[in-house]
Amino acid sequence: MLTYVFTSILAALLPLLFYQRIYYPFLWVDLKYYLKLRMYRKSLQARMQQGIITYLDCFLLQANRNPNKPFIIFENQMLTYQDVDLRSNQFANAFREAPLKQGNIVALLMCNEPDFICVWLGLSKLGCEVAFLNTNIKAKSLLHCIESCGAKTLxxxxxHLVKVVLPDLQKDNINVxxxxxxxxxxxxISLLDKVENMSTENKCGPLKVDIMSNFLFIFTSGTTGFxxxxxxxHLKAIMSMAFFQMCGATSDDIIYITLPLYHMSASLLGIGGCIQLGATCVLKKKFSASQFWKDCVKYNVTVVQYIGELCRYLVNHTENSHRVWLAAGSGLRSDVWKAFAKRFRTITIREGYGLTEASIGFLNYTDEVGPIGRASYFNKLSVPFELLRYDTQTYEPFRTSSGRCVRAQIGDAGILVAPVTVLNPFLGYAGNKIQSEKKLIKDVFVMGDVYFNTGDLLMQDNRNFLYFRDRIGDTFRWKGENVSTMEVSEVLCFLNFIQEANVYGVTVPGYEGRVGMAAIVLNQGRTLHGPKLYDHLVETLPAFAWPWFLRIQTSLDVTETFKQQKGKLVQEGFNPEITKDHLYFLDITQKDYLLLNVSLYQDIVHGKIKL
Structure with missing residues (x-):
C-alpha cells in the first residue's frame, strides 16, 4: 500500500518537475535567494530590537564580539576592530572639544587610509553627519560641495591641502x-597632535538616532555640472552592509578594497560589508593593476571588489597562486565579463546594481553572464520596481491620454523606477531642491503614487533576467533611432585589434540628433583595420548605430571608479584642428575608415559629404 502511494505521488510530481525545469529553470535558485534575503532582514529586525540600528552600532557590535580580529590591513599596518574603535574614540574626543555635536555636518577630504575610517566613525560617535568629498575635486568645486551640504567643518x-583655498572658506566661517x-x-587646525593626547575612552555617550534620518552625504559624479x-x-547604509553576505562571503574571508572610500561601493558595501561579516579588509590607497594580484597573494585575499572597467585591467596582469574565489561589484560589461571568466575560471563573479540616492538594487546570484539581476516573482516581492516605456525624443516616461505611464514590454529597454516607500525613501539632494524634485515621477499608475526615477535604462528578457542597457544621457538618437553606447562598445571590442572603446554621439551641422563616434584604444602592436571593422559592423549592428567617426587614443579617460568619461570627447567632436589624436571617417563607398584631415572635415560640415 505504501509503495503504491509513494509511486503515485512520484508519478504526479515528475511531470511538475519536468514542467518547472523547462519553463521555470531558476525557480529554486530564486526561492533560495529570496529566503536568504528574508533571513537577513529578520536578523536585522532582531538586532534593531536590541538597539543595534545604525552602521556605527554594527561596528561597535563587532568590536565587542571580536576585539582582536584584524579589521584593516593597510600597507605595513594592521588594525584590529578594537584598535579602530579606540582610535575613533580619540578622534571623537578631539572633535568634541572643538566643539562639534550631534547634527553638525562635517566634510571629509581624505585618501584611502585607516584614519579615513577612524575619523568617519569618530564623527559618527558624536552624531555628526559626514560628507565624503571626491579626492579628484578641483578647488573651484570644493566650496560648492561644502556649501551645498551645509558643512561648517572640513x-x-x-x-589634498593644495585644493583648499582658505580665504574662501573663512568667509563662510568654515573651520579646516x-x-x-x-x-x-x-x-x-592640526588634528593628529590633539588626537594623540586624547583618551581612548568613548566619552560621547549613547545617541538617539532616527533610522529614517540622514547619515551621510555622498556626491554624485557631476557629469552635467557641479x-x-x-x-x-541610516536605513540605506545598514541595508547596504549585506552586500558581501548576499554574495556568499563569510567572516573567514579577507576582502581587498581598492576603490575610493568616498564612493558608496567602497564605504557602505565594501567596509560596511566587512563589518557585517566581521571579516578582514585589505585597504589599498589606490588601484594598481600591476600590484593587484601581488597584493592578493601577499595578504591571502579571498574576495575582491570591483566596479566599472576595473576587471578589464586585471585580465592582462595575472598571478596563478592567488586564493581569490569571489569577485563582487557592479558595472561589468559583458565582453569584459566573458574575458575575465575565461581567464580566471576559479573565481565566481557576482554582478550587482545599486544607486547612491535610493535603496533599489539587484544582484545576479546565478552564473549567467551579462545580467545585473533577476525580476522573478520573489525578487519583486522584496524589491518592487517597474520598467517604464519612454519617449524616444525627450527620454521622459511615456504617458497615455489618461496621463498614466506604461510598462515596457519584455525585451524592450525601459526606465527603471521604484516606488518611494518607508523602506525605500528618497531623501533628495542637499541644497538642490529642483534636482531632487526632478528625480520623482508622480501619478505613474494611479493618482497620488510617487516613483523614484533612476535615469537608467534596463531590459528584462523572457527568462526574467535584467540587463543594464544605458544611462539616459549616454544613449543618443540618430536617423530617428535610439543608439545604445554600451551595445556599440561591446560590439567594437569583439575585434582583436581593439582593446577598449568609448562610444558617444556628436552633432553634425545640418543633421538632427547625434551621429556615432568612438574613441578607441588599439591592442599593443596592432593597427586599425578599417575594412575588417566595416564588415564587422555590417554583420552586427544596424546602420544607424555605426560609429561614423573614430578617435584613436593611447588610453581612455575614466573616472576614479573606472566609468568612461564622455563629456570632453563630445565637446571636441570630430574636428581635427582641436585634437592631436588621429581621427578617421567611415567612407561607405570604399567600405573603409579614412584618415580625417581638415579638408575632409570641411566637406562634411558643409554638407558636401552626406552621412
Whole structure:
C-alpha cells in the first residue's frame, strides 16, 4: 500500500518537475535567494530590537564580539576592530572639544587610509553627519560641495591641502582641520597632535538616532555640472552592509578594497560589508593593476571588489597562486565579463546594481553572464520596481491620454523606477531642491503614487533576467533611432585589434540628433583595420548605430571608479584642428575608415559629404 502511494505521488510530481525545469529553470535558485534575503532582514529586525540600528552600532557590535580580529590591513599596518574603535574614540574626543555635536555636518577630504575610517566613525560617535568629498575635486568645486551640504567643518588630508583655498572658506566661517601633527600654516587646525593626547575612552555617550534620518552625504559624479550631494539615510547604509553576505562571503574571508572610500561601493558595501561579516579588509590607497594580484597573494585575499572597467585591467596582469574565489561589484560589461571568466575560471563573479540616492538594487546570484539581476516573482516581492516605456525624443516616461505611464514590454529597454516607500525613501539632494524634485515621477499608475526615477535604462528578457542597457544621457538618437553606447562598445571590442572603446554621439551641422563616434584604444602592436571593422559592423549592428567617426587614443579617460568619461570627447567632436589624436571617417563607398584631415572635415560640415 505504501509503495503504491509513494509511486503515485512520484508519478504526479515528475511531470511538475519536468514542467518547472523547462519553463521555470531558476525557480529554486530564486526561492533560495529570496529566503536568504528574508533571513537577513529578520536578523536585522532582531538586532534593531536590541538597539543595534545604525552602521556605527554594527561596528561597535563587532568590536565587542571580536576585539582582536584584524579589521584593516593597510600597507605595513594592521588594525584590529578594537584598535579602530579606540582610535575613533580619540578622534571623537578631539572633535568634541572643538566643539562639534550631534547634527553638525562635517566634510571629509581624505585618501584611502585607516584614519579615513577612524575619523568617519569618530564623527559618527558624536552624531555628526559626514560628507565624503571626491579626492579628484578641483578647488573651484570644493566650496560648492561644502556649501551645498551645509558643512561648517572640513577635515582634509595633507595630500589634498593644495585644493583648499582658505580665504574662501573663512568667509563662510568654515573651520579646516588638517590630518597632521602640527599646523601647516596660519588658519589651519592640526588634528593628529590633539588626537594623540586624547583618551581612548568613548566619552560621547549613547545617541538617539532616527533610522529614517540622514547619515551621510555622498556626491554624485557631476557629469552635467557641479556634483550633487545625495543624502544617504541610516536605513540605506545598514541595508547596504549585506552586500558581501548576499554574495556568499563569510567572516573567514579577507576582502581587498581598492576603490575610493568616498564612493558608496567602497564605504557602505565594501567596509560596511566587512563589518557585517566581521571579516578582514585589505585597504589599498589606490588601484594598481600591476600590484593587484601581488597584493592578493601577499595578504591571502579571498574576495575582491570591483566596479566599472576595473576587471578589464586585471585580465592582462595575472598571478596563478592567488586564493581569490569571489569577485563582487557592479558595472561589468559583458565582453569584459566573458574575458575575465575565461581567464580566471576559479573565481565566481557576482554582478550587482545599486544607486547612491535610493535603496533599489539587484544582484545576479546565478552564473549567467551579462545580467545585473533577476525580476522573478520573489525578487519583486522584496524589491518592487517597474520598467517604464519612454519617449524616444525627450527620454521622459511615456504617458497615455489618461496621463498614466506604461510598462515596457519584455525585451524592450525601459526606465527603471521604484516606488518611494518607508523602506525605500528618497531623501533628495542637499541644497538642490529642483534636482531632487526632478528625480520623482508622480501619478505613474494611479493618482497620488510617487516613483523614484533612476535615469537608467534596463531590459528584462523572457527568462526574467535584467540587463543594464544605458544611462539616459549616454544613449543618443540618430536617423530617428535610439543608439545604445554600451551595445556599440561591446560590439567594437569583439575585434582583436581593439582593446577598449568609448562610444558617444556628436552633432553634425545640418543633421538632427547625434551621429556615432568612438574613441578607441588599439591592442599593443596592432593597427586599425578599417575594412575588417566595416564588415564587422555590417554583420552586427544596424546602420544607424555605426560609429561614423573614430578617435584613436593611447588610453581612455575614466573616472576614479573606472566609468568612461564622455563629456570632453563630445565637446571636441570630430574636428581635427582641436585634437592631436588621429581621427578617421567611415567612407561607405570604399567600405573603409579614412584618415580625417581638415579638408575632409570641411566637406562634411558643409554638407558636401552626406552621412
Amino acid at each position: 577635515v582634509v588630508g595633507l595630500d 582641520w588638517v590630518v597632521h601633527h602640527s599646523p601647516v600654516s596660519e588658519g589651519f 556634483p550633487k550631494a545625495a543624502r544617504v539615510g
